[in-house]
Amino acid sequence: MNPVNYLYLAALLFTIGAVGVLIRRNAIVVFMCVELMLNACNLAFVTFSRMHGNLDGQIIAFFTMVVAAAEVVVGLAIIVSVFRARHSASVDDASLMKL
Amino acid sequence: MENLIALLIGAPLLGAAVLLCGGRRLDRSGHWLGTLLAAASFVIALALFADMLGKSADDRAMFQRLYTWIPVEGFRADMAFQLDQLSMTFVLLITGVGTLIHIYSIGYMEHDERRRRFFGYLNLFVAAMLLLVLADNYLLLYFGWEGVGLASYLLIGFWQHKPTAATAAKKAFLVNRVGDMGLSIAIMIMFTTFGTFTFGPVLAETGQASEGKLTAIGLMLLLAACGKSAQVPLQSWLGDAMEGPTPVSALIHAATMVTAGVYLIVRSADIFNAAPDAQLVVTVVGAVTLLFGAIVGCAKDDIKKALAGSTMSQIGYMILAAGLGPIGYVFAIMHLVTHGFFKAGLFLGAGSVMHGMNDEVDMRRYGGLRKYMPVTFVTFGLGYLAIIGFPGLSGFFSKDKIIEAAFAKGGTEGWILGSVTLLGAAITAYYMTRVMLMTFFGEKRWQPDENGEPPHPHESPKSMTIPMVLLAVGSVAAGAYFEFAGFVEWLEPVTGFAHGHSPLSAAAVTTATVAVMVIGVGLAYLQYGRKPVPVVAPRGSLLTRAARRDLLQDDFNHAVFVTGGTHLTRSLVYVDHTLVDGVVNGTAAAVGGLSGRLRKLQNGYVRSYAVSMFGGTAVLIAATLLMRAV
Numbered sequence: 001m002n003p004v005n006y007l008y009l010a011a012l013l014f015t016i017g018a019v020g021v022l023i024r025r026n027a028i029v030v031f032m033c034v035e036l037m038l039n040a041c042n043l044a045f046v047t048f049s050r051m052h053g054n055l056d057g058q059i060i061a062f063f064t065m066v067v068a069a070a071e072v073v074v075g076l077a078i079i080v081s082v083f084r085a086r087h088s089a090s091v092d093d094a095s096l097m098k099l
Numbered sequence: 100m101e102n103l104i105a106l107l108i109g110a111p112l113l114g115a116a117v118l119l120c121g122g123r124r125l126d127r128s129g130h131w132l133g134t135l136l137a138a139a140s141f142v143i144a145l146a147l148f149a150d151m152l153g154k155s156a157d158d159r160a161m162f163q164r165l166y167t168w169i170p171v172e173g174f175r176a177d178m179a180f181q182l183d184q185l186s187m188t189f190v191l192l193i194t195g196v197g198t199l200i201h202i203y204s205i206g207y208m209e210h211d212e213r214r215r216r217f218f219g220y221l222n223l224f225v226a227a228m229l230l231l232v233l234a235d236n237y238l239l240l241y242f243g244w245e246g247v248g249l250a251s252y253l254l255i256g257f258w259q260h261k262p263t264a265a266t267a268a269k270k271a272f273l274v275n276r277v278g279d280m281g282l283s284i285a286i287m288i289m290f291t292t293f294g295t296f297t298f299g300p301v302l303a304e305t306g307q308a309s310e311g312k313l314t315a316i317g318l319m320l321l322l323a324a325c326g327k328s329a330q331v332p333l334q335s336w337l338g339d340a341m342e343g344p345t346p347v348s349a350l351i352h353a354a355t356m357v358t359a360g361v362y363l364i365v366r367s368a369d370i371f372n373a374a375p376d377a378q379l380v381v382t383v384v385g386a387v388t389l390l391f392g393a394i395v396g397c398a399k400d401d402i403k404k405a406l407a408g409s410t411m412s413q414i415g416y417m418i419l420a421a422g423l424g425p426i427g428y429v430f431a432i433m434h435l436v437t438h439g440f441f442k443a444g445l446f447l448g449a450g451s452v453m454h455g456m457n458d459e460v461d462m463r464r465y466g467g468l469r470k471y472m473p474v475t476f477v478t479f480g481l482g483y484l485a486i487i488g489f490p491g492l493s494g495f496f497s498k499d500k501i502i503e504a505a506f507a508k509g510g511t512e513g514w515i516l517g518s519v520t521l522l523g524a525a526i527t528a529y530y531m532t533r534v535m536l537m538t539f540f541g542e543k544r545w546q547p548d549e550n551g552e553p554p555h556p557h558e559s560p561k562s563m564t565i566p567m568v569l570l571a572v573g574s575v576a577a578g579a580y581f582e583f584a585g586f587v588e589w590l591e592p593v594t595g596f597a598h599g600h601s602p603l604s605a606a607a608v609t610t611a612t613v614a615v616m617v618i619g620v621g622l623a624y625l626q627y628g629r630k631p632v633p634v635v636a637p638r639g640s641l642l643t644r645a646a647r648r649d650l651l652q653d654d655f656n657h658a659v660f661v662t663g664g665t666h667l668t669r670s671l672v673y674v675d676h677t678l679v680d681g682v683v684n685g686t687a688a689a690v691g692g693l694s695g696r697l698r699k700l701q702n703g704y705v706r707s708y709a710v711s712m713f714g715g716t717a718v719l720i721a722a723t724l725l726m727r728a729v
Contacts, residue, residue, distance in 0.1 A: 018713060021706070021709050022706055022709055022710055022713070023706070025706075030705075091704070091705045091706060092704055092705075092706070094705070095702070095703030095704055095705075096703070
């Protein structure tokens with residue numbers, strides 16, 4: 001199977017994730033979309049690794065997973081505490097920092 | 100002997116310092132100290148003079164260098180003095196007449212509670228003027244020049260509680276600043292041209308500079324002289340300067356201040372000799388001023404202002420003579436010295452009259468004073484005869500020489516200048532006779548002063564009359580003394596001298612001078628001696644009314660400089676408000692408006708930030724790809 005197809009898939013997943021980040025208001029969904037984008041990147045890395053025949057991309061994919069895992073922990077904690085305080089998970093409600 | 104030169108200046112300077120810093124404890128003795136130090140300076144001057152007479156004519160200049168005043172690479176100014184025959188003449192006049200005026204002031208200022216300060220200022224005035232004439236370079240001369248300006252300001256405004264006196268002082272100072280600008284510019288041109296401003300090198304090397312530059316220097320020096328010597332167009336301060344106490348007027352008009360301009364031109368003789376255009380302007384200024392001052396003098400009813408017009412006119416004679424070149428320099432100085440005697444005498448006499456008449460200055464309210472003030476009458480009368488050029492008195496010798504030199508200028512110019520000086524002599528005789536008749540002759544026109552007290556004219560105390568007597572002796576004898584003791588030979592080594600070839604013989608000029616004098620006196624007698632003088636001034640002709648207002652000089656200055664300056668500053672303010680402030684405020688408003696728009700991007704919605712982030716990333720990637728493709 002032509003590895004380029006994986007790249008198309010990665011691009012599709014990334015786009016879906018990006019659009020989700022931009023248009024959804026629920027913080028959890030936005031968060032999931034961010035994960036989708038990260039995983040699309042991972043898929044692209046692995047594909048490139050396969051195409052070029054070296055392992056760098058696969059190693060970076062592992063790094064990305066670790067970082068994503070850490071990010072999920074922190075991000076979910078923030079979302080939960082914001083929800084507890086404001087009874088809302090909408091990202092538009094968390095706009096207190098603007099002037 | 101050279102080491103005494105600094106003491107000449109030092110004595111009055113010490114007096115000024117002690118009197119001005121000494122405080123009230125000197126109130127009772129200060130005037131004696133001031134007079135003593137001025138007299139000490141005169142005694143030193145006499146000693147130096149005697150020493151100088153003992154030397155041969157070419158070896159008379161003395162120099163004293165105290166220290167280097169401004170030591171900068173390539174720019175050196177020394178605190179150094181030069182005493183040659185020209186400076187010596189001035190030093191004797193300044194210290195001699197100055198001392199007499201000090202003595203006179205003891206009596207005149209007796210009831211003034213600020214007398215100590217007055218003497219401090221007088222000492223300062225004398226010291227500054229001595230520095231001016233003793234300096235051996237133009238920069239030090241400029242120092243003295245400014246010192247004279249300062250002292251005149253302080254003295255003219257001495258009665259500063261009178262708004263008119265304060266304004267007059269300010270006016271004198273401001274008008275003098277215009278002239279000072281000329282002197283400073285002249286010094287700058289000199290420095291760039293010759294690399295120095297010491298008299299010796301500058302005057303010796305005039306041949307190496309282009310005529311254009313010399314003309315520029317000459318005209319700037321003339322501007323300076325116009326300011327200090329009250330020549331047209333900078334003469335407006337002199338009449339108002341009469342607001343000062345009368346001894347100040349005498350000092351300004353006879354010994355210090357107004358003579359500085361003549362000194363400057365004669366001192367810079369080599370520059371003017373090499374710049375005929377500048378010389379021509381000098382003679383024109385002199386000729387215009389001598390008529391201007393004489394006409395103003397004819398119309399004034401204030402005795403001091405009439406004398407002020409006369410000073411202007413007489414200084415005009417000197418400037419004119421100085422503009423004639425080597426045929427006139429000596430006579431300019433000679434007239435300056437004789438004028439110093441009789442004008443100081445006339446002013447002191449006027450002060451004495453005012454002293455006896457409750458400080459009344461209007462001559463229309465005098466009359467018949469000769470019986471009440473015999474000494475003043477006689478001394479004033481001798482000064483009067485001297486100034487109108489009565490044969491045998493000092494004014495006759497000096498003025499006659501100037502008229503002769505003016506004719507000797509040659510060509511049409513000579514005839515014009517000669518006629519102007521003759522006309523001036525006639526007007527001088529007219530207005531001085533008018534002053535004399537209105538003050539000392541005719542019926543009494545005394546009016547009670549503002550307290551309703553009629554004046555009781557009386558002779559002034561000895562301290563005032565003795566200086567007047569001495570000055571009267573000078574007015575009578577100085578001219579003849581100079582004529583027969585060889586004033587020309589005395590000054591010739593410094594100023595140079597050439598015999599002019601007059602188209603008229605000396606006898607003819609003298610006859611004409613005496614004739615116009617008699618005409619002037621006769622006209623004045625017909626108008627003021629035969630007919631009673633009205634107490635209130637008649638309306639007068641157009642010219643009289645203009646002359647009473649100083650020939651509209653103040654109106655002209657107001658219209659051109661004051662109004663013009665106001666309009667200029669207003670338009671500058673307008674430009675500042677619209678253009679400069681417009682640019683500055685506009686920039687601020689533009690930045691503010693743009694920021695207001697940009698602020699809207701910071702809406703606090705995470706999603707919109709994400710859009711900008713994606714957008715930015717997309718642009719960056721697109722740009723990278725594009726660059727790579729290219």
